[in-house]
Every structure is written in structure tokens, then in C-alpha cells.
Amino acid sequence: MTIYDIAKLAGVSIATVSRVVNGSPKVSEKTKETVRRVMAETNYTPNAFARGLGLGTMQTVGIVCPDVADPYMAKAVSYLEKNLQGYGYDCILYCSGYDDADREQAVSLLLKKQLDALLLVGSIFSDEQSAVLTQLREAAARIPIFLINGVLSGDNVYCVLGDDYQAVYDVTEELVLAGKRRILFLTNSSSYSAGRKQQGYEAALAAHQLDVDARLILHCENSIPATRDLLLRQRGLTFDSVIATEDGMAVGALKYAAVCGLRVPDELSVVGYNNSELSICCEPELTSVDNRGELLCRTTIDSLMALLDGQTIPKQQVIKCHLIKRASTDF
Amino acid sequence: MTIYDIAKLAGVSIATVSRVVNGSPKVSEKTKETVRRVMAETNYTPNAFARGLGLGTMQTVGIVCPDVADPYMAKAVSYLEKNLQGYGYDCILYCSGYDDADREQAVSLLLKKQLDALLLVGSIFSDEQSAVLTQLREAAARIPIFLINGVLSGDNVYCVLGDDYQAVYDVTEELVLAGKRRILFLTNSSSYSAGRKQQGYEAALAAHQLDVDARLILHCENSIPATRDLLLRQRGLTFDSVIATEDGMAVGALKYAAVCGLRVPDELSVVGYNNSELSICCEPELTSVDNRGELLCRTTIDSLMALLDGQTIPKQQVIKCHLIKRASTDF
DNA sequence: TTGTAGGCGTTATCAC
DNA sequence: GTGATAACGCCTACAA
Numbered sequence: 189m190t191i192y193d194i195a196k197l198a199g200v201s202i203a204t205v206s207r208v209v210n211g212s213p214k215v216s217e218k219t220k221e222t223v224r225r226v227m228a229e230t231n232y233t234p235n236a237f238a239r240g241l242g243l244g245t246m247q248t249v250g251i252v253c254p255d256v257a258d259p260y261m262a263k264a265v266s267y268l269e270k271n272l273q274g275y276g277y278d279c280i281l282y283c284s285g286y287d288d289a290d291r292e293q294a295v296s297l298l299l300k301k302q303l304d305a306l307l308l309v310g311s312i313f314s315d316e317q318s319a320v321l322t323q324l325r326e327a328a329a330r331i332p333i334f335l336i337n338g339v340l341s342g343d344n345v346y347c348v349l350g351d352d353y354q355a356v357y358d359v360t361e362e363l364v365l366a367g368k369r370r371i372l373f374l375t376n377s378s379s380y381s382a383g384r385k386q387q388g389y390e391a392a393l394a395a396h397q398l399d400v401d402a403r404l405i406l407h408c409e410n411s412i413p414a415t416r417d418l419l420l421r422q423r424g425l426t427f428d429s430v431i432a433t434e435d436g437m438a439v440g441a442l443k444y445a446a447v448c449g450l451r452v453p454d455e456l457s458v459v460g461y462n463n464s465e466l467s468i469c470c471e472p473e474l475t476s477v478d479n480r481g482e483l484l485c486r487t488t489i490d491s492l493m494a495l496l497d498g499q500t501i502p503k504q505q506v507i508k509c510h511l512i513k514r515a516s517t518d519f
Numbered sequence: 520m521t522i523y524d525i526a527k528l529a530g531v532s533i534a535t536v537s538r539v540v541n542g543s544p545k546v547s548e549k550t551k552e553t554v555r556r557v558m559a560e561t562n563y564t565p566n567a568f569a570r571g572l573g574l575g576t577m578q579t580v581g582i583v584c585p586d587v588a589d590p591y592m593a594k595a596v597s598y599l600e601k602n603l604q605g606y607g608y609d610c611i612l613y614c615s616g617y618d619d620a621d622r623e624q625a626v627s628l629l630l631k632k633q634l635d636a637l638l639l640v641g642s643i644f645s646d647e648q649s650a651v652l653t654q655l656r657e658a659a660a661r662i663p664i665f666l667i668n669g670v671l672s673g674d675n676v677y678c679v680l681g682d683d684y685q686a687v688y689d690v691t692e693e694l695v696l697a698g699k700r701r702i703l704f705l706t707n708s709s710s711y712s713a714g715r716k717q718q719g720y721e722a723a724l725a726a727h728q729l730d731v732d733a734r735l736i737l738h739c740e741n742s743i744p745a746t747r748d749l750l751l752r753q754r755g756l757t758f759d760s761v762i763a764t765e766d767g768m769a770v771g772a773l774k775y776a777a778v779c780g781l782r783v784p785d786e787l788s789v790v791g792y793n794n795s796e797l798s799i800c801c802e803p804e805l806t807s808v809d810n811r812g813e814l815l816c817r818t819t820i821d822s823l824m825a826l827l828d829g830q831t832i833p834k835q836q837v838i839k840c841h842l843i844k845r846a847s848t849d850f
Numbered sequence: 851t852t853g854t855a856g857g858c859g860t861t862a863t864c865a866c
Numbered sequence: 867g868t869g870a871t872a873a874c875g876c877c878t879a880c881a882a
Contacts, residue, residue, distance in 0.1 A: 238858070
């Protein structure tokens with residue numbers, strides 16, 4: 189069934205059918221009615237490709253994220269998709285993996301698809317030399333690029349991110365005020381947000397005249413058993429509290445405490461990040477930073493739509509995080 | 520930049536450019552070289568829509584799932600996407616929500632997009648009267664439909680699913696052999712797989728001459744606190760073990776045990792489902808059924824590709840589950 | 851090995 | 867209001 193068939197059956201021209209399909213006002217009620225009936229009877233569906241060809245868009249945006257199996261990104265993708273749906277846009281999902289070369293390939297593959305925008309979930313590595321970054325800047329020449337929880341300067345590049353710096357600054361300060369002096373900082377990557385979190389940690393310590401002990405900054409895989417085992421191997425190290433850049437690592441710290449017989453929060457306070465389901469699953473339940481994924485994603489899509497609508501939008505929007513206090517801390 | 524521009528710049532016809540783009544063998548090395556150079560210089564990218572128009576496909580399949588924020592589905596989507604990528608296919612993701620009307624809309628929206636196939640993640644409600652089902656059967660007239668963990672008969676409809684019946688049968692039997700007599704069954708929906716799980720539970724009890732006590736079958740939302748609270752409200756009910764159709768509910772049962780001061784597994788054994796990260800996060804760690812999401816998804820995509828390749832594939836493929844034993848049970 | 855021309859199904863721009 | 871008709875950019879016989 190093509191528009192020609194419908195036109196013939198309805199006794200009108202294809203132009204008229206097209207007008208009916210697209211809800212043009214200048215069609216008489218009578219013909220509109222006839223065409224509608226024929227379309228319904230024949231179960232006609234306009235060909236999306238032809239439509240895309242003519243319009244230059246298929247109302248589709250690309251979402252690239254390293255790994256949707258990660259609960260945080262899954263949530264983000266879910267929110268993004270929901271909001272896009274609300275505007276009548278589709279999304280094509282591409283999981284790139286964390287490797288730079290793979291991310292580059294992901295972007296270049298998606299660029300060939302005439303998408304209306306590219307949304308990157310999860311922070312881009314902050315290494316300014318990275319080939320991905322120059323590629324992204326080039327890509328932005330063709331379509332707008334949005335980073336969710338990442339930062340990149342450039343024309344037609346927009347960033348929406350949680351205020352991870354402030355969030356970690358605040359919680360570090362709370363721990364200090366609660367009397368903690370040896371706060372272990374567990375980080376899992378060199379991403380932009382991981383870096384900002386660490387800066388918040390260091391700044392808060394400095395603000396309270398505490399030295400930053402490099403041994404208290406531990407790089408670690410975001411996995412419960414891996415973190416537990418890493419901590420078990422640090423027998424020389426003493427610490428009275430833990431801030432982790434991901435909930436999984438914080439739970440690993442709880443597991444470590446359980447193995448060592450440390451009481452949480454009395455002997456060890458633990459703070460996680462993302463306020464994921466893990467944080468209410470473990471024992472005791474985990475104090476965690478909620479970085480407002482829903483708001484972040486809604487803001488992103490609203491901004492994108494405003495942009496596509498020709499409006500001007502801020503290059504960078506920062507969203508305040510919330511600290512969710514639970515039983516793994518005593519402040 | 521269109522194919523015409525490239526042709527002009529390279530001093531050849533568009534047909535030749537097209538041949539180069541599509542890797543046709545009948546082009547002289549020399550012209551191939553020239554055309555390649557021009558394409559590189561101009562940063563030419565073929566228009567995907569025009570391509571789709573001509574070929575009738577854009578190598579894209581639709582994935583519809585109720586909610587990617589659910590870790591189980593997120594994993595499934597991740598695996599599906601990864602496998603599709605391997606075959607050079609893209610996926611467009613649509614989160615439908617659980618409501619029947621919304622699912623129907625999701626399918627009909629996706630049907631208009633000239634996709635090569637539709638993959639439905641998460642079980643379809645088994646009510647044969649449902650409008651979604653007839654709609655799906657109709658949809659299958661246009662493109663192949665795959666259900667991951669669901670069942671539907673019909674032409675051009677294919678199902679790949681875990682053997683949930685057997686998995687629950689087996690674990691129920693293990694509990695019985697371990698001396699448990701009052702096994703609480705926690706279920707969260709009337710989906711096909713939830714139904715099969717319950718059948719496995721009842722069959723195993725029957726096989727051991729145990730009555731099915733209807734009060735021991737509890738419907739419950741898949742949420743840790745909701746499950747805990749539900750159990751706390753069942754004060755009259757006695758049970759010595761719990762089988763949950765989702766890990767979240769099993770963790771809820773653990774939380775309930777903690778509140779009541781019941782020792783796990785001595786006084787209460789708990790079994791979850793999906794072997795999600797929750798199962799190693801809680802305390803004690805959770806015995807859980809692994810339904811082999813990765814294998815399920817790989818099988819799905821391999822089958823799809825075989826089908827698109829013109830081969831015949833089985834209408835239904837059942838994958839055996841694995842029981843992962845941890846500290847919440849003592850068998 | 852290469853080029854020409856028609857077709858794919860729309861949308862959009864004209865006339866009428 | 868409505869109808870021709872030219873894009874849109876590519877693919878693919880068919881010719882040369």
C-alpha cells in the first residue's frame with residue numbers, strides 16, 4: 189500500500205492524501221473523510237524511509253552509553269527514552285563499552301544514521317587529548333550533542349550534570365564534623381565525574397585543615413566482591429569511614445566490615461553514590477548520594493527539544509544532588 | 520554531499536560510486552581508489568534514508584520492554600544490543616510500561632517504522648483474550664516477532680525462554696528434601712513465566728505428597744520494602760522457607776527475617792530468582808535461580824539472523840536454568 | 851568495467 | 867481545495 193494506491197482508491201491525488209496524513213487544514217471535510225476511510229480499510233501506513241528522505245529526519249535520537257546493564261545507566265536510558273517518547277521521538281540505543289576506540293566507533297556509526305541528536309550517558313574520560321573528544325566536536329557540526337554527567341566544550345555541545353563536587357564536599361564535611369579523621373575515598377575510574385568527586389573530597393578535607401593522605405585514595409573496580417577483597421588486602425591501612433563513588437563499591441566496603449567484624453556505623457561509616465537499589469538491599473542500609481537521574485534526563489530532553497525548536501539553551505546545566513541518609517552513617 | 524557530488528568530483532557516474540560504497544567487485548582498482556579518495560576528502564556519508572528506501576530495510580530491529588530500569592531487562596537489552604551490533608544491526612528501544620494498552624501502542628508505533636523484526640523482552644501476560652496478543656499475531660504478518668521469556672503461538676512468532684517451571688520444581692524439591700514443609704511462594708505478576716514458576720512449585724509439592732496451601736501463595740509487588748512489610752502483616756501465617764519469583768522480593772523476605780529476628784537459613788530459607796546483583800549484596804547472600812539471560816539473548820539474535828537469512832528456525836527454544844547456591848539456604 | 855535511466859514513497863511547490 | 871510534478875539520494879537492471 190503506497191500513497192498512490194490510496195489516492196487512486198479515494199479518487200484524489202497523492203498530494204491530497206499526503207495532506208490528510210499530515211493533518212493539513214486545507215482539505216475539505218468531505219475528502220478528508222473519504223481518504224481516512226480508505227486508509228483505515230486498507231490498513232495503510234506511510235513508509236517511514238520515504239518520509240525521512242523528504243523531511244530529512246525520522247524523529248530519532250541516538251543514545252550511546254558504555255553499558256546499559258549498569259543500573260545507573262539503565263535508569264538514565266529509561267528516563268531519556270520516556271521523555272523522548274513524550275515528544276514523539278524514538279531512540280536508537282548503542283552500548284559502546286568503556287574502551288575509547290569502541291566509543292569512537294559508536295559515535296561514528298551513529299553519525300551515519302541521520303539522527304536528530306546524540307546523547308552520551310556516563311562521563312566521558314576527561315583526558316583532553318582523547319581522540320573521542322575531537323571526534324565529538326566534529327560530530328557536533330552535524331547534530332547537537334548532549335553529555336549527561338560529562339563535560340565537553342565546543343559548539344553545539346551541551347552538558348547536563350549533577351553537582352558531584354558539591355555533593356562529595358558536603359558529605360565529607362559531615363563525616364569530618366562527626367569526628368572522622370581517616371576517610372577512605374574509593375573511586376573506580378578517571379571519568380570526569382569521578383574526578384570532580386575526588387576534588388570535592390580533597391577540598392572538604394582542606395577546608396578543615398586535614399591533610400589528604402594519598403594512601404586513602406584507592407582505585408577500585410565497581411564490584412562488590414572486588415572491593416571487599418581489595419580492602420581485605422590493605423591490612424596496613426587504617427580508616428574510620430569510606431566514601432565510594434559508586435554504591436557497588438560501598439556495599440563491598442560493608443562486606444569487608446562484616447568479614448572483619450567491624451560494626452557499621454560505629455567503627456566504620458560508609459557512604460555510597462547513586463542511591464541505587466543496592467543501597468536498600470544491603471545490611472545496614474547505605475547512606476548514598478542521589479544524583480537526580482530523573483531530573484537530569486528530563487532537563488536534557490526538554491533542552492534538546494527547545495534547541496530543535498530553534499531556541500537558545502545553556503551550554504551547561506548543573507543539578508544539585510541529594511544526600512539520602514540511612515543506617516551506614518551516624519550523622 | 521550526495522552521491523552525485525562524489526561522482527562529479529571523481530569523474531565517474533553515480534552507479535560507480537554506489538558500487539564502490541557497497542564493495543562491488545566489478546570496479547577497477549584505479550577508479551575504486553579515486554572514488555575512495557574523493558569520499559575521504561569530502562567526508563561523504565551515504566544518506567541512510569535513501570538507502571533504506573531503496574533497500575527496504577535499515578538493518579534495525581525494535582526492542583520493546585516494559586521497563587529498562589529493571590535490572591533484569593536492562594541486562595537482557597544489553598545482551599540483545601551487543602549481539603545485534605555483532606551482526607551490524609541497530610536497535611531502537613521502546614519502553615512500553617506494563618499496561619496492556621501501552622504495550623499495544625508500543626507495538627503499533629514500532630510497526631510503522633519498517634523494522635526488520637520486533638523483540639519483546641519480559642513475559643507477555645498469558646491472558647489469551649488480551650488485545651495485545653491478536654495485535655502481535657497480526658504484526659507478525661509483516662515482520663518476525665520474538666518473545667524473550669514469553670510464549671505466543673502464531674505464524675512468524677518465535678519464543679526463547681528459560682525453563683522456569685523446571686527450575687522452581689527443582690528448588691522446591693530441594694527444600695522439601697531439606698525438611699521444609701511450609702514453603703511460602705512469593706509471586707509478583709500473572710505473567711507467563713510467573714505462572715510457570717508457580718506450576719513448578721505446585722507440581723514439586725504434589726510429587727512429594729504435600730498439599731498446596733493457598734495461603735502460602737502470596738502476590739506481592741517486586742520491591743524490597745513492600746515485600747518486607749507485606750510479610751510483617753502476615754502474622755498468623757507460619758512458613759519455614761520462601762521461594763520468590765524475583766530477587767527483590769527475596770531480599771524483602773530477608774529484611775523481614777531480620778526484623779523478626781529469624782536466623783537465615785536455620786529458621787528461614789530463602790530462594791530468589793534472576794541471580795541479580797541484589798543476590799550478592801544482601802546479608803546473607805541469596806540463593807537464586809540464574810535464568811541464563813546471556814544465552815537466552817544470544818540464542819534469540821542468532822535465530823533471528825538465521826531467519827532473516829532464509830533459514831528455518833524452531834518456533835520455541837527452551838533454555839535450562841541454573842541454581843546458584845548461596846548462604847540463604849542450607850542445602 | 852562503466853554509464854544511463856527508472857524506481858523507491860514521500861513531501862513541497864507550484865499552478866489551477 | 868486540489869492536482870501535477872519536481873525534488874529527496876540511493877539502488878539496480880539494462881545498455882554500452
